[in-house]
Amino acid sequence: xxxxxxxxxxxxxxxxxxxxxxxxxxxxxxxxxxxxxxxxxxxxxxxxxxxxxxxxxxxxxxxxxxxxxxxxxxxxxxxxxxxxxxxxxxxxxxxxxxxxxxxxxxxxxxxxxxxxxxxxxxxxxxxxxxxxxxxxxxxxxxxxxxxxxxxxxxxxxxxxxxxxxxxxxxxxxxxxxxxxxxxxxxxxxxxxxxxxxxxxxxxxxxxxxxxxxxxxxxxxxxxxxxxxxxxxxxxxxxxxxxxxxxxxxxxxxxxxxxxxxxxxxxxxxxxxxxxxxxxxxxxxxxxxxxxxxxxxxxxxxxxxxxxxxxxxxxxxxxxxxxxxxxxxxxxxxxxxxxxxxxxxxxxxxxxxxxxxxxxxxxxxxxxxxxxxxxxxxxxxxxxxxxxxxxxxxxxxxxxxxxxxxxxxxxxxxxxxxxxxxxxxxxxxxxxxxxxxxxxxxx
Ligand SMILES: Nc1ncnc2c1ncn2[C@@H]1O[C@H](COP(=O)(O)OP(=O)(O)OP(=O)(O)O)[C@@H](O)[C@H]1O
Ligand SMILES: [Mg+2]
Numbered sequence: 520x521x522x523x524x525x526x527x528x529x530x531x532x533x534x535x536x537x538x539x540x541x542x543x544x545x546x547x548x549x550x551x552x553x554x555x556x557x558x559x560x561x562x563x564x565x566x567x568x569x570x571x572x573x574x575x576x577x578x579x580x581x582x583x584x585x586x587x588x589x590x591x592x593x594x595x596x597x598x599x600x601x602x603x604x605x606x607x608x609x610x611x612x613x614x615x616x617x618x619x620x621x622x623x624x625x626x627x628x629x630x631x632x633x634x635x636x637x638x639x640x641x642x643x644x645x646x647x648x649x650x651x652x653x654x655x656x657x658x659x660x661x662x663x664x665x666x667x668x669x670x671x672x673x674x675x676x677x678x679x680x681x682x683x684x685x686x687x688x689x690x691x692x693x694x695x696x697x698x699x700x701x702x703x704x705x706x707x708x709x710x711x712x713x714x715x716x717x718x719x720x721x722x723x724x725x726x727x728x729x730x731x732x733x734x735x736x737x738x739x740x741x742x743x744x745x746x747x748x749x750x751x752x753x754x755x756x757x758x759x760x761x762x763x764x765x766x767x768x769x770x771x772x773x774x775x776x777x778x779x780x781x782x783x784x785x786x787x788x789x790x791x792x793x794x795x796x797x798x799x800x801x802x803x804x805x806x807x808x809x810x811x812x813x814x815x816x817x818x819x820x821x822x823x824x825x826x827x828x829x830x831x832x833x834x835x836x837x838x839x840x841x842x843x844x845x846x847x848x849x850x851x852x853x854x855x856x857x858x859x860x861x862x863x864x865x866x867x868x869x870x871x872x873x874x875x876x877x878x879x880x881x882x883x884x885x886x887x888x889x890x891x892x893x894x895x896x897x898x899x900x901x902x903x904x905x906x907x908x909x910x911x912x913x914x915x916x917x918x919x920x921x922x923x924x925x926x927x928x929x930x931x932x933x934x935x936x937x938x939x940x941x942x943x944x945x946x947x948x949x950x951x952x953x954x955x956x957x958x959x960x961x
Contacts, residue, residue: 525640526568528552530560530586531575531602536625540573540602543629544636557581558855561589565660569597571639576603581859589861593847598639602627662704664697665848668838674701677830682709685799687780689825692832695882698803699763701832705801706759714758717751721772722764730772731788740789752785752796759799765825766806766817773818776800780824800825835877835884842873845881849888850899862892864899867938871901874932875908901938909936910947923961930958 527549531537537553544551552567554560556578563569572590576583583601590597604625621635661675681688682705690698699718706716724732731740735750751760762768768776779785780800784793802825811817835842846864854862864872868891877883891903901909910933920928930948934955937943945952 525570526550526552527571527573528554528560528563528567528569529573530554530557530578530583532556532578533575536575536602540632543632547633547636557583557586557589560586561851564590564594569594571636572597572599573602573636574599576601581855581861585860600635600639662700662708664700664704665844666838666841667844668840670833670838671841674830674832677828678705678708681705681828683711685711685797687799687825687827688801688830689828690801690803690830690832692803692805693834693878693880694805695880696832696834697881698805698832699761701830702759702761702763702801702803706761706799711758711799715755716759716761717755718761718763719751720763722767726767726769729768730775733772734775734785734787736788737790740787744789747787750785750787752779752798753794755798757797759801762800762802764804764806765802766804766808766811770816770818773821777818777821777824780821835880839873842884843869845884846872846888849885850892853889853892857892858897860897862895862897862899864891865901867935868899868901868904871904871908871936901936909933927958927961930955 527544529537529540529544529551530553531540532555534555537555541551541553552563552569554563558581560572560574572586574583574586583603587599587601590599600621600623602623602625621639623631623635627635661678664671664675666672678701688702688705690701692698702718703716706712719733721729731744731748731750733750733752735748735753736744737747738744762776775786778793779796779798782793783796783798785796786793808817808822812819812822846869850862850864854860872884872887879886887905887908888899890905891899894903930944933944933947934941937947941952941955945955948955950958
């Protein structure tokens with residue numbers, strides 16, 4: 520029996536219907552994916568190439584019509600089939616308007632399903648194609664890492680090379696660039712994913728405790744040590760330990776760490792005997808270790824042991840093409856969390872997000888989108904964005920320009936930020952509308 524190549528996603532909060540659809544589709548050799556909610560459906564859409572969506576309309580939390588809108592925007596070529604128990608005229612009109620291929624009411628017979636299915640799959644591929652929404656293709660995602668820029672693809676390529684071995688990995692990058700996300704992807708995408716992943720923030724544990732926390736201790740090692748205890752290293756045996764902010768590890772911790780890397784063994788605090796350990800170490804930092812080596816606060820020998828494989832996670836301003844993908848993810852995440860729907864963004868607002876320099880990187884972008892979702896109804900527009908974003912201006916450092924050019928660029932920027940509202944722009948610039956026109960035509 521050969522499986523057809525089509526992947527069909529079925530969405531219904533009623534598991535009996537879901538099972539029934541699944542059984543019928545299977546009997547015709549389709550490959551099916553099941554979701555009991557819109558949230559689950561979107562998660563599947565992000566990871567899988569789906570050829571047809573079959574969805575219920577009335578569902579708790581987010582309604583099926585929201586899912587249809589979402590699919591129409593993000594996957595304009597995907598045919599959709601609505602199966603519903605409430606065939607109200609309004610539902611069908613709205614569904615057909617938003618590009619649904621066919622419409623089936625419950626209860627349905629196997630033949631009716633077959634016919635609807637064949638019709639839906641036969642719809643010419645480009646029939647519903649219109650460029651709406653911010654994404655024209657399936658979002659790129661690797662583990663939880665979103666992005667399709669060259670910089671992110673390079674990171675993913677390295678992860679692919681290292682995920683199935685235990686080479687020590689060093690991740691560097693500014694705060695909020697996604698270093699921890701990369702560490703998790705290395706662990707969870709690889710073949711040791713079932714073993715533990717333990718993340719330790721070396722900067723958050725007081726220096727005098729870090730050694731015992733990491734390597735464990737034996738009874739009597741220090742006052743208060745009344746039993747033997749394992750540390751994070753023993754707990755992560757077989758898996759991965761992620762040492763975040765490694766620059767904060769004391770010299771005592773550093774020398775124990777060196778021993779783990781060289782001998783593959785751990786010595787508990789206060790113990791004389793070492794224990795063998797099988798572990799992958801991933802370390803990360805946003806501080807300059809070279810500088811610390813100069814100042815003799817970081818061991819050079821440890822540095823070389825740690826940096827067998829180096830991954831540099833670029834700041835967001837160097838991979839701005841990822842911004843729409845990230846915004847889309849956060850719109851979905853917070854739209855569902857706060858509004859139970861998919862919140863949209865206008866092209867003007869998105870453009871402002873794409874121009875900004877994001878010194879706080881993805882964490883800052885996420886905060887801005889989160890706040891904007893809370894402040895908006897269904898759509899984020901320029902008004903919902905913080906002021907400092909709208910009027911910030913990126914003066915290129917290497918290209919010095921005449922004042923007139925900068926002035927014109929800045930006026931254009933303010934106009935964009937105000938949605939081309941000259942009165943508002945004039946107010947912000949503290950010049951009159953006529954002057955704006957003059958300066959632009961110069
Ligand atoms: N490529 C990405 N796709 C989706 N989410 C991302 C991406 N990069 C970062 N994030 C999100 O941004 C936030 C910050 O990421 P993370 O904690 O991994 O950064 P970090 O580099 O470890 O920062 P810090 O140095 O401050 O610890 C997290 O909520 C993370 O989920
Ligand atoms: Mg971090």
